[in-house]
Amino acid sequence: MSDIQTLQPKRLWQWFDRLCTIPRPSHHEEKVAQFIVDWAKEKGFFVERDQIGNVLIRKPASKGMENRQKVALQAHMDMVPQANEGSTHDFLTDPILPYVDGEWVKAKGTTLGSDNGIGLASALAVLDADDLAHPELEVLCTMTEEAGMDGAHHLKTNWLQSDVMINTDTEENGEIYIGCAGGEDAKVSLPIQREKNTFAHTYQLSLKGLRGGHSGSEINTNRVNAIKLFARFLANIEQTQAFSFALAEIRGGSVRNAIPREAHAIVCVNDENALKTAVQNFQHLLQDELAMAEPNATLTAQLIEKAEMIFDKVSTHKAIHLVNALPNGVNRYSDVVDGVVETSSSIGVLKTEDDAVTGLILIRSLVESGKQYVASLLSSLTSLCDATVTLSGNYPGWQPHPDTDILRLTQRIYAEILGAEPTIKVIHAGLECGLIKQAYPAMEIVSFGPTIENAHSPDEKVHIPAVQIYWALLTKVLANIPEQK
Structure with missing residues (x-):
């Protein structure tokens, strides 16, 4: 009692x-x-x-x-x-x-x-x-x-x-x-190739402290998706060629209909100092850009036991940029009901499996054509990087x-x-x-x-x-x- x-x-x-x-x-x-x-x-x-x-x-x-x-x-x-x-x-x-x-x-x-x-x-x-x-x-x-x-x-x-x-x-x-709104589940799957790890150091990167919440009713409240924010960090490192690295794992979220509060990756590097500097710089960015929306967001790096296998270079590149480019958030507001979101999408779960990185996305819309449009975006995006998207659970x-x-x-x-x-x-x-x-x-x-x-x-x-x-x-x-x- x-x-x-x-x-x-x-x-x-x-x-x-x-x-x-x-x-x-x-x-x-x-x-x-x-x-x-x-x-x-x-x-x-x-x-x-x-x-x-x-x-x-x-x-x-x-x-x-x-x-x-x-x-x-x-x-x-x-x-x-x-x-x-x-x-x-x-x-x-x-x-x-x-x-x-x-x-x-x-x-x-x-x-x-x-x-x-x-x-x-x-x-x-x-x-x-x-x-x-x-x-x-x-x-x-x-x-x-x-x-x-x-x-x-x-x-x-x-x-x-x-x-x-x-x-x-x-x-x-x-x-x-x-x-x-009605909804539909989309499972994005990217095949990955693995190879033996030749990097000297392995780190667990963790993004925590985000507010999370309901991916429908709170999708328009500026709550940040941890999976998307984490992909932004990794994409920035690769795009600026700050240092060489490879993924051994990437994951985030736990249920498809919640805005993820946390995301994690196992990253292998040779230059530890460069990684730590990148983490510190991104933490400063979080404090400057998201001080009001996500005041408790933190990115940390912890040295762990060396990973035996890693994503190869192409798989690392595709995984990071696919997740970074996924449509997420409000797609369109309703023309009929003032202030109401018509169509949105949210990636709720990201997992690394033996031979693939998979993401679970919930598409919501007041109109059937809105769901179809987001599904079309996902189909176009996945076709560019040899990934697939599978739709299921459509409800009106x-x-x-x-x-x-x-x-x-x-x-x-x-x-x-x-x-x-x-x-x-x-x-x-x-x-x-x-x-x-x-x-x-x-x-x-x-x-x-x-x-x-x-x-x-x-x-x-x-x-x-x-x-x-x-x-x-x-x-x-x-x-x-x-x-x-």
């Missing part, structure tokens, strides 16, 4: 605290799914899992609400597993350790899992409550949203019975989302529909709670709503949630007062759902 169990609304926080004890990184949600199923059976609810592992629970309407429209609450079960450098946390076995810091709940050294754990906890809390007014409810808990939206991709038709859905995966108090955007009863109801109640009109928005991030609308085109959907900052990074935190507002909104909307049409 942690101190968050004393927070209000107590029922929601108790459920979130319980979820923190169950490991649930993407692709490893079986424990939490089984826990939810077992609990629902104990409560006597209808509960079922589909072929991909999604969980569906049904609860009858409270007394007097039987003729209201049926509502589904939707949340995903997985979380992004990110830990600080040097952490021994094992996301497959260790619990998340939440704690209260002023008006925020944070986790000790890892992502908190408030994305989408608060939404999941709220749905379970509604199911658990006997004192809330609500229509007939369905709670849909989906699989592996953070790593490809597997659950929503395979959601079967004619399973849900609800007229309305509330998606709980939004992360800003005072905002209601009615649309989101959620097209906004501003004229729905559930939006009008949510907007009215939110204004009453806030004392001001909420903002209606389209988000440049992947919500499952677009895929759900494919399976259930007649369903009306809105998305809202509490303020969560720095999602997908160990700096993740959720605002306690915003959770109170979110719970008040959710429960009042459920109590005021209109009668069936």
Whole structure:
């Protein structure tokens, strides 16, 4: 039991605290799914899992609400597993350790899992409550949203019975989302040739301390991608012919949908002093150029045991310049929704394998043609250096529909709670709503949630007062759902 169990609304926080004890990184949600199923059976609810592992629970309407429209609450079960450098946390076995810091709940050294754990906890809390007014409810808990939206991709038709859905995966108090970007994964692979290392010294170079964050909603916030910044450093050395070197390894990031906070390389050199000078010069550049955006960015060089094999000269050249040239960040802003990013791309993971350097890139766009354009850029770029790009996991955007009863109801109640009109928005991030609308085109959907900052990074935190507002909104909307049409 942690101190968050004393927070209000107590029922929601108790459920979130319980979820923190169950490991649930993407692709490893079986424990939490089984826990939810077992609990629902104990409560006597209808509960079922589909072929991909999604969980569906049904609860009858409270007394007097039987003729209201049926509502589904939707949340995903997985979380992004990110830990600080040097952490021994094992996301497959260790619990998340939440704690209260002023008006925020944070986790000790890892992502908190408030994305989408608060939404999941709220749905379970509604199911658990006997004192809330609500229509007939369905709670849909989906699989592996953070790593490809597997659950929503395979959601079967004619399973849900609800007229309305509330998606709980939004992360800003005072905002209601009615649309989101679609996305597609791109895997870039560059074949490499290795040779015996003839250089005298081997160094581990590490770029650390960047803020990271969500590669969708925070792509336009000047947060620097560690992989791209590191490639810039290596490209500058080669282009200026400061000294001869070869790569033995290059890597960075850990999940495709987060802005990488760290990048590393094993570099082999003869001139140690020249390498150290280049590192010092780049550190000065970081302090001058990125003092406000990335004040804690640091580049270090540490002498390590001599590497036996290295990239040959051509492979070193291609790997550095391919990564340096990859499109990354905002590609275009929307012409339709002012201030909203239309199309972007972000390299989230870079790895060195036995015979290739591979990068995982997430392309996002509000329009299908935007994704196709970035894919075309990657195809052109990789063709110039004998690399390849493979596309997968394409999912549609959620097209906004501003004229729905559930939006009008949510907007009215939110204004009453806030004392001001909420903002209606389209988000440049992947919500499952677009895929759900494919399976259930007649369903009306809105998305809202509490303020969560720095999602997908160990700096993740959720605002306690915003959770109170979110719970008040959710429960009042459920109590005021209109009668069936």
